[in-house]
Each structure stands twice: as C-alpha cells, then as structure tokens.
Amino acid sequence: MRTEKELNYLETLIPKLAENATKKAYLDALSSGNSVTEIVDGKLVSTAPDGTRTFIKEAKPMVKVHKSG
Numbered sequence: 001m002r003t004e005k006e007l008n009y010l011e012t013l014i015p016k017l018a019e020n021a022t023k024k025a026y027l028d029a030l031s032s033g034n035s036v037t038e039i040v041d042g043k044l045v046s047t048a049p050d051g052t053r054t055f056i057k058e059a060k061p062m063v064k065v066h067k068s069g
Contacts, residue, residue: 030047035049037056039059042059044059
C-alpha cells in the first residue's frame with residue numbers, strides 16, 4: 001500500500017503524463033494518415049498529415065468554469 005506522500009507525488013505527475021499522451025495521440029493520428037481537428041489562433045482548422053491546414057470556422061470563445069466553495 002502506498003503512503004500519502006507517495007500518492008501525492010504521483011498525482012503531481014498526472015498533468016505532464018496527460019500532456020505527453022495528448023501529444024503522442026496527435027502525432028500518431030497524423031503519422032497514420034489522418035487529419036486532426038484543432039483550434040489554432042482562435043480558428044477551428046483541420047490539419048493534414050502534410051501540415052496543411054484547412055479553415056473550418058471561427059472558434060467560440062472559451063468558457064471559464066469557476067470552482068465553487
């Protein structure tokens with residue numbers, strides 16, 4: 001069984017692990033010949049494996065979520 005200190009440390013790694021997994025999924029999708037839909041400079045675009053981007057539409061502004069409590 002892990003100690004509270006060990007669990008707290010492991011939890012600090014989650015954001016970096018999630019970031020790396022997202023980057024890997026992005027690159028895997030492109031390298032397998034698929035396009036990726038993403039927001040670039042406030043615009044929704046489709047990015048092709050060769051790097052070309054096709055404008056889809058303006059992205060809606062992000063909505064901030066406030067914690068209660």
